[in-house]
Amino acid sequence: xxxxxxxxxxxxxxxxxxxxxxxxxxxxxxxxxxxxxxxxxxxxxxxxxxxxxxxxxxxxxxxxxxxxxxxxxxxxxxxxxxxxxxxxxxxxxxxxxxxxxxxxxxxxxxxxxxxxxxxxxxxxxxxxxxxxxxxxxxxxxxxxxxxxxxxxxxxxxxxxxxxxxxxxxxxxxxxxxxxxxxxxxxxxxxxxxxxxxxxxxxxxx
Amino acid sequence: xxxxxxxxxxxxxxxxxxxxxxxxxxxxxxxxxxxxxxxxxxxxxxxxxxxxxxxxxxxxxxxxxxxxxxxxxxxxxxxxxxxxxxxxxxxxxxxxxxxxxxxxxxxxxxxxxxxxxxxxxxxxxxxxxxxxxxxxxxxxxxxxxxxxxxxxxxxxxxxxxxxxxxxxxxxxxxxxxxxxxxxxxxxxxxxxxxxxxxxxxxxxxxxxxxxxxxxxxxxxxxxxxxxxxxxxxxxxxxxxxxxxxxxx
Numbered sequence: 001x002x003x004x005x006x007x008x009x010x011x012x013x014x015x016x017x018x019x020x021x022x023x024x025x026x027x028x029x030x031x032x033x034x035x036x037x038x039x040x041x042x043x044x045x046x047x048x049x050x051x052x053x054x055x056x057x058x059x060x061x062x063x064x065x066x067x068x069x070x071x072x073x074x075x076x077x078x079x080x081x082x083x084x085x086x087x088x089x090x091x092x093x094x095x096x097x098x099x100x101x102x103x104x105x106x107x108x109x110x111x112x113x114x115x116x117x118x119x120x121x122x123x124x125x126x127x128x129x130x131x132x133x134x135x136x137x138x139x140x141x142x143x144x145x146x147x148x149x150x151x152x153x154x155x156x157x158x159x160x161x162x163x164x165x166x167x168x169x170x171x172x173x174x175x176x177x178x179x180x181x182x183x184x185x186x187x188x189x190x191x192x193x194x195x196x197x198x199x200x201x202x203x204x205x
Numbered sequence: 206x207x208x209x210x211x212x213x214x215x216x217x218x219x220x221x222x223x224x225x226x227x228x229x230x231x232x233x234x235x236x237x238x239x240x241x242x243x244x245x246x247x248x249x250x251x252x253x254x255x256x257x258x259x260x261x262x263x264x265x266x267x268x269x270x271x272x273x274x275x276x277x278x279x280x281x282x283x284x285x286x287x288x289x290x291x292x293x294x295x296x297x298x299x300x301x302x303x304x305x306x307x308x309x310x311x312x313x314x315x316x317x318x319x320x321x322x323x324x325x326x327x328x329x330x331x332x333x334x335x336x337x338x339x340x341x342x343x344x345x346x347x348x349x350x351x352x353x354x355x356x357x358x359x360x361x362x363x364x365x366x367x368x369x370x371x372x373x374x375x376x377x378x379x380x381x382x383x384x385x386x387x388x389x390x391x392x393x394x395x396x397x398x399x400x401x402x403x404x405x406x407x408x409x410x411x412x413x414x415x416x417x418x419x420x421x422x423x424x425x426x427x428x429x430x431x432x433x434x435x436x437x438x439x440x441x442x443x444x445x446x447x448x449x450x451x452x453x
Contacts, residue, residue, distance in 0.1 A: 005214060005301050007250040009293040012258060013285050026249070026259040028285065035421040038309050040428035040441050085259050120438065150425055188308035189210075201247075202306065204209025 019089065022079055024196035027087040034086055035150045038184070042120040042149075042170050049154050051138065053101060055176030056108040061101075062173075065154065068140075071096045076137060078160035080167070081196040093158055095139035098131045098174075111176035115183060116157050119170040124183035125192070126159065126166060128176065135161060138171060163194035163201070210303045211236065212249065217298045218273060223361045227327060228291055229265060229277045232300060239268040241311035242334040243416065243444075246276060246304030250286055260286040263330040263418075263444075264305065267337035277361065279327040310444040312416060314339060318346025319409040321436075323397070323427045325353040325419025329361050331444060332418060336369055336376065348376045349413075351405050353397055353423060356385040379405055397423060402430050411435045418444040 016029070023029055046065045054060035063071070076093045114131055117123050130136065140147050140155040147153035152169025159166045165185050186192055191200040199205055215232040222228055245261045266275035280291040294300065312320065312335045320339070322332040329352055339348060350370070354360055360380065370378035381393030381401065393401055406413065415436055417427045424443050431441055 005251055005299070006253055007289070007301065008298055010250045010252050010258075010289055012250070012252040012254075012256040026257055028258060034445065035425070036445050037443060039443055040432045040438050041425060042438075084261055150421070184309075189306065202210045 022089060023087050024081055025199050026201075027081055027085055027196065030086040030088055032086075033088060033091075033151065034082065034084070036082065036084060037150075037169060038122070039120060042118075044119050044149075044154055044170060046154060050173075051155065051171065052173035053105040053176070054173060055111060055114075058106050058108060060173075061105045068096065068138075068155070072100055074137065076139070076158070076160075078158070080158075080160055080164050083163040083165055083190065083194065083196075083201050087196075092143050093137070093139040094141035094144075095137040095155070095158065097134060098136045098138070099134060101138070101174075102132065107176060110178045113177045113180045115175045115177065115181055116166075116168045117172050117175065118168045119172050122168055122170070122184050124157075124166050124168050125181055125186055126162070127180070127193070130159060130162060130166075130193070131174070135159060161195070163191075163196050165190065166194055210306065212301055212303045214299045214301055217294055217296050217300060220294075220296060223277060224359055226359075227277060227279045227361050229275050230290060230294070230300075231266075231273055231275050232302070233273045234302075237272045237274070238305070239271075240264050240274070240305035240334075241308070241313055242268060242338040243311035243331045244305035244307045244334075245331070246274065246302045247306060248276070248286055248290070249301045249303075250289055251301065258285045261306070263334070265330045265333050265337075267334060267341045269338065269341040277327065277330045277333070310416065310418070310442050312338070312414065314342040314344040314346075316414065318344075318348060319413045320346055320348035321406060321409055321413035321415040321431075322348065322350040323353075323415065323417040323419070323423075324350065325397075325423035326355070326359065327361065328417075328419030328423070328444070330418075332416060333362055333365075335416065336366075339376070340369055345375055347409060349379065349405055349409060350376070351379045351381065351397065351401070353381050353383060353419065355383055357382065357387045397427050397430070399430050399433070402427065403434060406431070406434060406436070412437060412440060415441045416444075417441065421445055 049065045052062040136159045139158040157168045213236045219231040245263045249259045262276040265277040281287045324332045386394045
């Protein structure tokens with residue numbers, strides 16, 4: 001309905017040519033790392049931290065912090081895109097690929113979706129196909145340093161190809177399911193999948 | 206919230222300079238629907254070559270005001286959308302937007318209270334929508350606003366806050382100035398700390414509905430302190446505000 005609308009007198013800021021193709025529609029590049037969350041930041045002691053994979057009638061697999069650090073880690077340099085319009089290029093992380101974690105878990109063949117759950121009761125949902133094949137990791141270092149609590153530390157999920165609310169902070173585990181179940185923001189009007197390149201910000205986008 | 210959020214073309218009805226860096230834009234919406242206090246709209250600008258920029262801005266007005274909304278916007282140095290709105294947009298101009306958006310940082314009168322609102326700088330905007338909604342809906346829930354500012358010239362909605370918080374109402378407004386205070390000021394003049402929060406929160410009991418909006422440091426500090434004071438985490442809702450403010 002609003003096709004072909006031009007904002008009178010708006011030209012836009014000069015775009016950086018080297019950023020072409022890396023900034024999804026409606027996003028702008030920030031050098032900052034904004035902090036966004038819906039409630040107080042949980043402060044989780046490392047000796048009380050745990051991460052688990054669960055779902056169906058399978059025996060959950062659970063790691064303590066010490067055990068998690070022994071898993072093969074990888075370094076990632078990725079661009080991240082927040083639904084609140086900021087994009088941050090070349091963020092540097094260290095963490096464990098979800099693929100690596102899944103080699104320790106007997107995943108049911110019916111598993112199509114996942115609910116990622118966090119300390120502080122946050123949840124988000126993803127199709128299994130967005131979590132595997134090198135697309136997602138549990139990050140615990142950012143810029144070479146332990147991930148700060150306000151950015152989701154001790155550890156957060158990072159799924160850089162989707163809007164960043166899918167990259168659950170203070171991650172506590174992943175539950176695999178046959179059917180999709182809306183998470184926190186997804187049940188408050190945000191898009192179920194959240195592909196920034198398709199501008200899937202809100203339901204119906 | 207199941208409906209698709211369509212873009213619509215609003216018309217700028219009025220502009221009010223609130224402070225040197227903050228203006229309120231009154232926009233008439235062809236497809237208005239009532240929002241919940243605390244929600245925001247997305248504004249989208251389109252250049253002749255098709256380039257687009259978007260930002261989210263909190264609604265300042267109360268949902269009882271049909272057909273139009275107020276967006277209160279702080280101009281950000283080197284900002285793209287805020288600068289356009291402050292410097293180029295004139296009454297009668299069209300502005301593309303969609304909303305209302307956001308379903309967590311909201312307060313509806315029927316949710317009850319007591320209500321504890323903590324704002325820093327332009328983080329007051331969604332809290333103001335809650336206070337206006339509270340007044341217009343006739344809600345009598347006890348409410349306290351703690352509003353942190355750098356200098357006296359940064360106070361947005363100063364006259365209206367004074368009026369809403371008159372003695373005899375169940376709203377009390379506390380300002381704290383962190384850099385410069387008005388002459389003869391007897392109130393708070395420091396960053397929000399535990400002692401200040403204790404004083405402000407105590408009369409509301411241990412289970413107020415708390416809404417905190419402002420720069421990250423203020424939000425983190427206030428939310429941590431409220432948790433330490435004993436306010437249950439599920440009652441504390443936060444929203445960051447600033448150049449990159451929004452939700453996620």
